Amino acid sequence: MDCCGLLTAQKEPVPLKSIEVEVEVRDHVATVVSTLNYENKEDKPIEAVFVFPLPGDAAVCHFSAKIGQTQIVAEVKEKQQAREEYDDALSSGQQAFLLEESEQSPDIFTLSVGSLPPGESASIRLEYVTELAVQADDGLRFCLPAVLNPRYQPQGSDGASVQVTSVPASLVPYSLSLSARVSSPRPICKVESSCSLDPLQYLNPEQTQATVKLAEGHKFDRDVELLIYYKDAHQPTAVVEAGQASAEPGTLMGDPVVMLSLYPEFPQSVTSSLASCGEFVFLLDRSGSMDCSINNTVHQETRIGSARDTLLLLLKSLPMGCYFNIYSFGSSYEHIFPKSVEYSETTLEEALKKVKEMNADLGGTEILESLKHIYSQPCIPKQPRQLFVFTDGEVFNTKEVLDLVKKNSGSHRCFSFGIGEGASSALINGLAKEGGGHAQFITGTDRMQPKVMQSLRFALQPAVEDISVTWALPKGVSVTDLSPPITTIFQGQRSLIYAQLTGETLEAAEGSVMVKYNLAGHPSQNQLHFSLKPAQDTGLTVHRLGAQTRIRSLEGEERDNEGELDEGVKKKVVDLSVQSGVSSSFTAFIAVNKGNNEPIEGPLTRRNVPAPSFMMMSCLQSGYMPAPQMMPCVAAYGACASFDMQEDCDIGDMNACYEDLVCGVVEDITPKQISTDxxxxxxxxxxxxxxxxxxxxxxxxxxxxxxxxxxxxxxxxxxxxxxxxxxxxxxxxxxxxxxxxxxxxxxxxxxxxxxxxxxxxxxxxxxxxxxxxxxxxxxxxxx
Incomplete structure (x- = not known):
């Protein structure tokens, strides 16, 4: 472990020195500006490569670099074209910068800082906007993912995994500072975090504006999570944002865009009578990383232990007359019953006995095959299927998993739970979004049980059917939906709708939107009136979120047998991404410093910047250390040391090492004494x-x-x-x-x-x- 911490695998200094983050929260949307400061202290030019996580639904909308007094703003281009321009720039000795989204998962990005001369510093500015998810207690959750866990690549899957050079999170050699400004039409009650914060500072007597920042000495060893609480959080709102003056009218960026935040209210007679039927399928991650604790406290309960306790509560809370089954997965999958069984004292006792014996002993994280088996089972008449997925979200083939859930969305609702630091937000949020359910994240000192029970209440609500959205706008104004059709509504859960408004609008004019649906045989509706006058000082936040929503919707369309998107749809994605300046899986940000006429001399040396990896924290603190011969492969997975990817480590070798490692953890660590609650x-x-x-x-x-x-x-x-x-x-x-x-x-x-x-x-x-x-x-x- 001599080479962990401040050095790369070749014992060279890490070029990333610090990360500064400024967050602007407006109601339930956040604009995040991250500044990454690099410095080359070596005597040769280097290429610094940093793989890092972002929220899965983030719309990256600005990327620029400052070298000395020179500022270079990146452009969005088709991905292959951007890569070729980057390579051409490096081969000709020019400085270049490339930012691209992973093709496997939209919450992983790679930043390449090319041709940084000896002694030179570079400051990279990255900006994105993201929606804030509503939690069980009505708090809005902002998460800055600091931790990038290894993504397990299934055997036989195509494509190279993202190469991550990692160290235990506590040894990351660069610092993080974060400050946030919060504003809302409603008073801000409080801001909480699993990290230490300085006291909340209100900026006005109405307490609708406030600032907060991380306390001094923050360790970059966990995701930074802010929970923001407003008074009367369930009020529906509408924000109309004016188009960009320089953009052509009739285009997405040239027209106004409206963002509606709806909270449909169900009749009391319906919400008081929960369903007494359903097929409840529980899918539990039993990969080796589930044996780590939820946060970085050694003595805290493990992820698998908390999941077992939660399954006990869930099973005891199911209604008589329903059906259920429990699946678990790792490198393979298991089920308690061959098919879902009726809930009774006998089947409950059998299930609980098996649950008590479940450990994190199934190796890797191959969720796809278990989902395929679940979907192959015929649905039970008059027992709507409800799928609950518990995972720490370390999968490689996120898009393939989400495509499968979307394909089967008509037969079930999916409720997902991301356990522990670094769980993939793209996977957890995507499962719920494509499966018409609800997503929850369990981190820090969170208890899993209350969040899961809220989702069970949602699952017991009758399914809302025949959902339609009808617009009423002034004459001459037309609307283009940017959001996919609403397929699910739960009592108290927010639905966000983005739409482009085309035509002449009078500032004094009003519009309205009506959401109609059928609930337990009763037709219901909710209406929201809003002013078409554009809001002040919103920048282009709403446009970018609308563009991101449309891009993700297009990317999720049906693919061919090879998993390829139709060329026409792909072109739409690229055109919209370039027009809006928002990243996609088919585009990248490219910046080349063409103002420097002096080519950089000498061969370019690659330096992989280590990313924080949480998975091994508990294992290292528990005293487990992988054998020396395993270290190259384990390091390629980002487990515990800062090594480069070894050429002789193929996917099969890495997965074998990964499984040996996590199974070794289970075998070598003395089991903790479990206190009876x-x-x-x-x-x-x-x-x-x-x-x-x-x-x-x-x-x-x-x-x-x-x-x-x-x-x-x-x-x-x-x-x-x-x-x-x-x-x-x-x-x-x-x-x-x-x-x-x-x-x-x-x-x-x-x-x-x-x-x-x-x-x-x-x-x-x-x-x-x-x-x-x-x-x-x-x-x-x-x-």
């Missing part, structure tokens, strides 16, 4: 029907002896009713702060109690409160 212990004792049994295990979970529990039971009540009421009292009295985690299984228990038509319920509640030391009211429990 009384809450999970109580949950595990609940029966499929919703009741609890009066036995010593329940007494122990309640912190009482069997005698105490049995002797205080009112004589007229049977044991199961008494046990179930005691469990409910304990949940309301002891675990009220985690109500979102147990609310669904408590509802099932209440339904069971009502079906028993038990006598003396009030006496039971009073006796239970006395025994457990609480004062929970009967009405508060739904009795």
């Amino acid at each position: 009384p809450f999970l212990e109580l949950v595990s004792l609940q029966k499929a029907s919703g009741c609890w049994l009066l036995d010593p295990a329940l007494a122990a979970a309640l912190g009482k002896t069997s005698e105490e529990v049995e002797n205080t039971k009112p004589s007229a009540v049977n044991q199961e009713v008494w046990a179930t009421i005691l469990a409910l009292i304990w949940l309301h009295g002891f675990k009220m702060e985690a109500k979102e985690e147990w609310e669904l299984l408590a509802m099932k228990a209440i339904s069971w109690l009502h079906a028993q038509n038990a006598p003396c319920v009030a006496d039971c509640v009073e006796a239970g409160n006395t025994l457990l030391g609480y004062s929970v009211q009967k009405d508060a429990m739904g009795l």
Whole structure:
């Protein structure tokens, strides 16, 4: 490990010195400007190559370089043309800069800084805009991905994997600073983060503007996540942005673009009655990296451990009458039942027994084959399929996976969960978007359970059908949708719509949009009126997000048997990307310093800048070290040392090393002592029907002896009713702060109690409160 940290594989200095990030958040959109400062301290010219992550839905819209006093602004060009110009510039001794998106995954970018002379400094400016996702607690999530985890490449897949030179995140030799300015029409309640922040500074008495920044001494060892909370966050809004004055009217950049943020509200009668049917398929990542902790704390629960606990809660919360199955995947995949089975006490017990035995022992991260098998299973009549995917998102073939989910989107809804630092946002968000579900990220000190239970509530909502969007605009104004059609709506979930407005608009004029849909057999609609007067000082943020939405939609269209997009569609993507200045998988940013007439002498030496890699942090801290002969291949995956890609390491070798490494971690590290959580212990004792049994295990979970529990039971009540009421009292009295985690299984228990038509319920509640030391009211429990 001598060569980790400040040196590359050849023990040469790392040319990237610092990264400065400025974030401008306007309501639920962020503009991010990153400045990367390079310096060549060697005595020969170098090419610095940096592979790094960005949010999967980021619209990269500006790239420029400053060398000395010379500023060079990059242009967007077709990718092959840009690469050829870059190579030509380097071969003629000119300085050149190339920024391109990975063809496998839109959340990985490669930045090449070519021909940096000895002693020269270069400052690279990168700008992108991104939507902020709404979290379970209504917070808006901004994430600056600092960590690039290795992307596992399946055996036999085509194409070279992105070459990443990595070191453990704590050894990254360059610094990161970040400041954010937040503004909104509504007051800003608070800003939270898993990283240390300086106190929030309000800029006006209304508290609608504020600044916040990372505290001094921030370690570049985790993703930087900001959670922003507004008052009355669920208000629908519309922003109309004027077109670019220099662009031709009738084009996307020349016309106004509107961004609508809609929060459809369902009738109370529908939201109060959750579905009691469905086929629930749980797909769990069991690759070796799932044995690492969720963050970089050695003693924190592992990703696989948290997923097991969450599966327990999910299974206990399922309604009687539904169907379910559990799949797990790594280099291969497994399932508990050959096909989905009806939910009963017998099938529940069998599933829980298998879940307890699940470890991160299946090698790599090949999710595609398991999904193909799930989709090959026939759907069960009148049991809508709901797929829950749990993964740390380290897959190579993201676009292939998303194409498969999109192809099968008519038969199911997909809910995805990205576990731990560095999970691919392109994969997690893409699964939910293409599968008509909801995405959640679990990082830092987050508990997985409340986020997953919110998604289960969404899954239990009836599917919204026949969704249509109708525009009402002044005469002479036409609309072109930039967003794909809305295919899913959940209560309280935001839907964003982008549209281009063509024609003469009067500043005083108004427009409206009507969203109509059918919910559980009831026609419903929501309408939003908005002014066509353009908003002030928005730059071209809305245009770029609209262009990005249209580009991603085109890129996701049907491909041929070789996975190639139709040439006409590809040309549309390139034209729109060049016109809007927004990156795509078929274009790249290219900048050449043509003002410097003196060619750079000498051969160019390549320096791969190490990116932070989180996967090995826990393993290194736990004392595991791969064998020396494995290091070249492991390093090529970005696991634990700063080595260049070895030419003799093919994909098969790398995957073998990767699997040996992560399986070795499982075998070599002493298992952590698992502390029993009384809450999970109580949950595990609940029966499929919703009741609890009066036995010593329940007494122990309640912190009482069997005698105490049995002797205080009112004589007229049977044991199961008494046990179930005691469990409910304990949940309301002891675990009220985690109500979102147990609310669904408590509802099932209440339904069971009502079906028993038990006598003396009030006496039971009073006796239970006395025994457990609480004062929970009967009405508060739904009795």
